Amino acid sequence: MRLGFHGATTMTSDLETDVAVSAQAGFRALEVWAAKVDHYLTRHSPVELAALFADKGVAPITLNSIEFIAFRAATMAKYNPLP
Secondary structure (H helix, E strand, O other): OOOOOOEEEEEOOOHHHHHHHHHHHOOOEEEHHHHHHHHHHHHOOHHHHHHHHHHHHEEEEEOHHHHHHHHHHHHHHHOOOOO
């Protein structure tokens, strides 16, 4: 088991801050908040994302709060057009 920092505990911080704080606190793992990754990737590449984690020695161990994981009947057909 790995102990990690949870990105939801710093809701107003960005991903860069979460990674830096994780490293400063001695965590080597981060439970990544999905919305923060989405925001980060609007300004950076996936290669830069990997470098962000590597430079701080922090591993992304989970991706948390993936929106729309439980579909409602009205939207289900959009994602699963099978009868």
